[in-house]
Amino acid sequence: MTEPLSFEKSRPNAYAPRLPDADVTAPAAEELLPRELLRSRPPTLPRLSEPEVMRHYSKLASMNYSISEQFYPLGSCTMKYNPVANEVAAALPGFSALHPYQEEESVQGALELMWRLEQALCAVVGVDRVTLQPAAGAHGEWTALRMIQAFHRSRGEARTEVLVPDSAHGTNPASAALSGFQVVEVASAPNGRISLADLESKLSSKVAALMLTNPNTLGLFERDILDIAELVHNTGAMLYYDGANLNAFMGVCRPGDMGFDAVHMNLHKTFTTPHGGGGPGAGPVGVKADLVPFLPTPTVERMNGHLKLDFKRPQSIGRVRSFYGNFGMLVRAYTYIVAMGGDGLTQASLDAVLSANYLRKRVEGLLDMPHEGPCMHEFVASARNLAPDGIKALDVAKGLLERDFYAPTIYFPLVVPEAIMVEPTETESKPTLDAFAAAIADIVREAKEEPENLHRAPHGLAVGRLDEVATARRINAYLQGQSEDPILRWKPDRN
């Protein structure tokens, strides 16, 4: 059921698209440009007719699981339904056809949308301003850390460390390192929350910020958040909120009130912009007043009813990408917020928490639950109870694929062995949650009765379990000059 590569299907005389001729009098490129600047051999691209192109990608599409067809309980990723209206909104020519360098008076609607989205996000997370520029969550983290760095520097302080809990998303330490900080890990306590004692021992005048997500990656609310904020602020450091888990409490509480100074949000998680198989997303960052002067340029400002882009911000960290952010994703998120409203967003979070706790209860007797409930919008189970049968979290994941569910996040957070992190979101109905719990029960049964079969799961998909180790080994052979096959690309036969 596999599909050949477009390159393998290529036919040299396939019908090529009809394109206009130049119809002007002008020399050709080869006549004007020196040979050294011209391409000597054309690239080997596939040549397929339009129907062949369409069939190729339709086949590929049929080999994907997606939120539109399957329950996608991927923990920390908030895979909720992406309303179709979002797509229609972003495709309106009044948005999609705008050139980023059009004059301001010709894009007032776009600027108004950005301004209103900023206001809405400020209301949801409880901050003073938001930059919409970062293209993704990790990009937002980095942007926020750069602002925090600039803030400390403006006060003549060279703070070099960033604290990150051991349960944090991998992007946290990576973003901190990329901003030039040293990463110091803070331990979790046995109850799954951050250890206050360990935090206190790591705090010093060298610390620029503590990066935290709340609820944490175990799906647990950091009950001591106000104490944590006080400890952090007392040393002059800032508190950074990783917004991956924002879906847990919209309309219930706000990171800004908890003491967070900077907050990133993933529009592709909480605000239903589609994930696209790995992006594009959008990672706006909200900040409290202290950090406002350092926001990336340009910001959107309203003056006498007219909206403008403000580039004159002397303390700004400068732009973090080209233009003004992933505008098309901003349109989608704003459409969702308008449709949902304050009441709808609140209900979404409550339903997400309800779904997670219900599913947690249903799965409780089947898998290990390393931490006490209730959870917030997600929970982390462990497959270590299946270890005597030789079954790992990976086998459970593959067993779920075979039963037409996407798999939860596995082996994360790192602090739980054989972790299975489940985030059902408000999208899923009770029957779906029940069906998922039944699938887990069936997998546990299979683990006892036919563990060998489970080791070979998934059956019946486009491919079976793939040998990732062999892939890495073959790439090494290529990189070391022992093989001609790059593995990372198809290669034409150029004999």
Next chain:
Amino acid sequence: MLAAIGVDSMEGLLVDIPESLRIPRLELPNGLSEFETMAQIASLAARNRAYADRLTFRGGGVYRRFIPAAVAAVTSKPEFYTAYTPYQPEASQGTLQAIYEFQTLIAELTALDVANASLYDGATAVAEAAMMAHVHTGRNEVLVAGYLHPEYVEVLRGFGEGRGIKVKKGFEPTAKTAAVVFQQPDFLGLLVDAPDLTRRAHDVGALAIACVDPISLAILAPPGQYGADIAVGEGQQLGLSPSYGGPHVGFVACRKDLVRRLPGRLIGTSHDAEGRRGFVLTLTAREQHIRREKATSNICTNHSLCALAASVYMTYMGAEGMRHIAEVSFKRAHALADRLARLPGWELAFPDRQFLNEFPIRVPKAAVVNRKLARKGILGGLDVHRWFRELNGVLTFTCTEVNDPDALDELVEAVSR
């Protein structure tokens, strides 16, 4: 469901949240029906002026081109756009194979060994490539040669600050230079001597980073041909709408010996127990979710769906189609430049330099020119004085296959009055 959980109300599930943090309500208007929502959104869209493709002559990093209907037909398939990053390969072969094909298409186009699964945009692609060069050479300076897109330079400076990398401008790299970065064609549309800049970089042991326009590579020498080590660029022209600047797609390709320094996702071939070929995320030991603070980059979410659009575009157009539109664009831009340069008071800003399909021209009054054009529904040239003091009165105009000969006439007519 509450009863099954064993609580009386939702409050029973929110016990961990301190009372003092609870808010009475979210201060936003209540929700709306779909048609009310769409009416509100459409009224915002209506407050923007969308210029016709054929009458858009402004570029500067974002261009109007013919987008085959096939592109949106594929990217609007929910199986593609509502999937997550392909962590479970058996259930994500569609995305994985499409991106593997994207990697191959970019590698072929740039004539380099390997390309990654995509980056956010051209600006961050330049910055990521500079990081690769910094780590590879152990040097702390990056030399920007010529007119690199000013927003890319700004992003590069910001990235560099965190890692202690200095960004300099000029054409003379030294033993401290990690990389020479140049754009081909440059921000103004002019061709640079890429082979010479590459040699200069190599002479001092630095890497050469070429920031390229993917359509131009159907005609122009690709970075691999003149020996550049890393190619990066913005892929918007490969089937993506302008969309007020995003989302678009960045790409990066490199020589074999730099593969381990690549940022972001990489997809490779694999096989299952029955010998069927499949595709997996690979070399993940470079990435943040494994290496954490030691990762080559913090990137996680990239721009997969935009990369898919670019793949559909390139597959639909083929090498011949891309070459054809590159040639049409070249000829039309040259015809336009020739006509504009004859207008009284107009002159090419760099008459001795070659260009492809975007060119800088000095005009009597830039703002007046563009206002005149706007009245005729034409989006005129980009005023580059905003970034470059020496380019007072210079507009850059771009032509592609969508600017038909009549549109050229209308433009010339409008500015001649």
